[in-house]
Amino acid sequence: MKTLYHLIAIVALSALISCSKEMASANGAASVGAGGSTARFTIAGNYLYVVDNLSLKAFDISTNNSPIYKSKTDIGINIETIFPYQDKLFIGSTSTMYIYSLTDPSRPELLGKAMYTIRMSCDPVVAKDSVAYATLRASGPCGGGQSALVVYNIKNISSPQLMRTVSLFNPYGLGIKSNALYVCEGNSGLWIYNTTNAYDPVFVSNINVTGTSFYDVIPYGNILIAQVNDGFILYDIGTNPLQPTFLSRISN
Amino acid sequence: MRKNLTIFLLIPILFFACTPYETTPNNVEGYAPVYSQDVSTLKTIKAGPARTTVNGGKVYTVGNLLFQVEQDSGIHVINYANPSSPQKLGFIRSFMCKELAVKNGFIYTNNLSDLVVIDINNISNVGEVGRTPDVFPDLGLQYPPKSSNQFERVYFECPDPKKGVIVAWKKQTINKPKCWR
Numbered sequence: 001m002k003t004l005y006h007l008i009a010i011v012a013l014s015a016l017i018s019c020s021k022e023m024a025s026a027n028g029a030a031s032v033g034a035g036g037s038t039a040r041f042t043i044a045g046n047y048l049y050v051v052d053n054l055s056l057k058a059f060d061i062s063t064n065n066s067p068i069y070k071s072k073t074d075i076g077i078n079i080e081t082i083f084p085y086q087d088k089l090f091i092g093s094t095s096t097m098y099i100y101s102l103t104d105p106s107r108p109e110l111l112g113k114a115m116y117t118i119r120m121s122c123d124p125v126v127a128k129d130s131v132a133y134a135t136l137r138a139s140g141p142c143g144g145g146q147s148a149l150v151v152y153n154i155k156n157i158s159s160p161q162l163m164r165t166v167s168l169f170n171p172y173g174l175g176i177k178s179n180a181l182y183v184c185e186g187n188s189g190l191w192i193y194n195t196t197n198a199y200d201p202v203f204v205s206n207i208n209v210t211g212t213s214f215y216d217v218i219p220y221g222n223i224l225i226a227q228v229n230d231g232f233i234l235y236d237i238g239t240n241p242l243q244p245t246f247l248s249r250i251s252n
Numbered sequence: 253m254r255k256n257l258t259i260f261l262l263i264p265i266l267f268f269a270c271t272p273y274e275t276t277p278n279n280v281e282g283y284a285p286v287y288s289q290d291v292s293t294l295k296t297i298k299a300g301p302a303r304t305t306v307n308g309g310k311v312y313t314v315g316n317l318l319f320q321v322e323q324d325s326g327i328h329v330i331n332y333a334n335p336s337s338p339q340k341l342g343f344i345r346s347f348m349c350k351e352l353a354v355k356n357g358f359i360y361t362n363n364l365s366d367l368v369v370i371d372i373n374n375i376s377n378v379g380e381v382g383r384t385p386d387v388f389p390d391l392g393l394q395y396p397p398k399s400s401n402q403f404e405r406v407y408f409e410c411p412d413p414k415k416g417v418i419v420a421w422k423k424q425t426i427n428k429p430k431c432w433r
Contacts, residue, residue, distance in 0.1 A: 033314030033354045040310075041351040041360065048353060048360050052390050064358045065369050065381040220313050223335055227311050232318070234335050247335045252305035
């Protein structure tokens with residue numbers, strides 16, 4: 001046990017050191033945490049936001065060890081995921097993408113929403129600048145029909161505009177780094193799209209690993225953390241985000 | 253007109269009256285709660301050595317640390333300061349853990365239906381530093397699992413808080429269940 005603590009202490013220290021190094025670098029990603037696209041807990045500023053099946057709860061965590069429950073906002077039904085971007089929260093349900101404003105972080109306010117044409121699917125959402133991407137997995141318990149990647153123009157935030165629908169096989173989580181969009185396609189691998197034209201993602205390539213299913217990704221600084229069926233695979237995306245390079249595999 | 257109105261008002265009463273016959277079948281397949289009186293153990297947050305991931309869940313990263321939920325039992329901590337050779341560091345136990353987020357060396361997660369804050373800044377003393385009770389009723393075990401068919405009703409024996417904390421739901425035949433979802 002003691003050895004473990006020593007190990008953790010050394011590692012934590014090195015983590016802190018490399019952290020400050022990262023902070024000094026241009027992207028600064030390492031100073032702020034990130035979750036996967038299928039999360040129900042997220043942190044934005046001094047607030048923890050949690051979605052359950054029906055509602056969004058906000059907790060003030062400015063005093064780290066004593067969260068204050070500030071508000072509960074009814075959203076809709078079958079809420080599944082929450083994703084923070086700038087001063088907004090993107091919330092995915094089985095039928096709708098909701099965008100909430102954090103102008104008052106203690107009380108998020110609905111800015112706009114878009115109802116999917118494919119109903120009853122599992123739908124994480126991510127966003128960058130004026131575009132939002134959602135994957136709609138319409139298989140298994142999540143419904144029937146065709147799975148897809150949907151692309152929304154969110155310049156006019158109160159009424160997101162559907163720009164493209166790209167057919168997919170069996171999508172799970174997704175993530176963005178610069179001009180690359182990563183889509184986890186279960187046992188069909190990790191699919192990479194070029195989003196130089198944000199509203200028209202172009203397929204670049206897919207990474208297929210025998211016996212491996214991809215479920216979610218966290219693009220974090222120069223590293224892509226891919227959650228797979230038996231652990232994680234780390235890729236370097238610092239050199240070229242469109243060409244993830246294998247770094248290591250963490251097995252369960 | 254008055255007569256019509258009376259009939260109109262009677263219609264819902266008719267439906268209500270019928271409900272018990274429709275909704276409480278005899279001996280139906282359902283769930284019964286399994287209770288534990290040992291609440292303090294279930295609500296103890298504790299760090300220990302790394303362990304094998306059996307049913308990996310949600311993920312969060314900050315700095316060079318990667319956190320992954322072990323479904324219903326806790327959080328794996330993985331260090332990837334050297335991304336070519338990541339290492340599992342340890343495991344933090346939190347019963348019914350399902351979700352997490354991390355900031356400033358504090359993990360925010362659930363322990364049953366409570367929000368708990370786990371301080372990992374002082375590595376020799378990882379443990380709970382804050383708790384907000386009962387804010388996530390659906391993350392605890394108040395209810396049995398939903399049916400994969402959303403239109404199918406799941407019957408269960410109504411929980412009795414006096415018997416303790418629900419730690420599991422077991423399938424069994426229930427006579428005239430009063431609870432369902």
